[in-house]
Amino acid sequence: MADCIFCKIIAGEIPSTKVYEDDVCLAFRDIAPQAPTHILVIPKQHIASVAEITAENSNVVAHIFEKIAQIAKAEGLEEDGYRVVSNCGDAAGQTVHHLHFHILGGKTLTLTMA
Ligand code: 5GP
Numbered sequence: 001m002a003d004c005i006f007c008k009i010i011a012g013e014i015p016s017t018k019v020y021e022d023d024v025c026l027a028f029r030d031i032a033p034q035a036p037t038h039i040l041v042i043p044k045q046h047i048a049s050v051a052e053i054t055a056e057n058s059n060v061v062a063h064i065f066e067k068i069a070q071i072a073k074a075e076g077l078e079e080d081g082y083r084v085v086s087n088c089g090d091a092a093g094q095t096v097h098h099l100h101f102h103i104l105g106g107k108t109l110t111l112t113m114a
């Protein structure tokens with residue numbers, strides 16, 4: 001989608017530090033990390049937010065969660081634990097309107113997002 005930062009990252013028009021990639025999703029390091037490990041996992045298909053997950057595209061989300069578990073393990077987060085967050089809409093503070101899941105770990109997390 002035009003003017004979507006994350007679609008541009010997928011297209012390689014904006015550089016990112018990639019952690020994992022396949023045909024369905026991309027994982028890369030957040031540009032402004034809020035924890036020692038802060039990774040974003042996004043679908044390659046433009047879905048605006050959790051609010052746009054449907055029966056037709058939820059297979060993508062299931063795939064992403066499978067990869068989140070693998071990525072967290074590969075990053076050494078599994079033993080101590082980690083947080084998976086998706087901000088949906090303005091009140092939640094969603095700033096990029098392309099579905100993304102934050103993986104946050106590497107420290108003891110508070111009850112705020114990070
Ligand atoms: P949100 O606030 O929408 O839940 O999360 C958006 C996240 O995207 C933020 O944590 C922000 O730091 C990250 N972000 C925004 N622009 C870029 C970018 O160009 N590159 C990377 N790697 N992360 C970005």
Ligand code: ZN
Nearest residue numbers: 004007046098
């Ligand atoms: Zn997009």
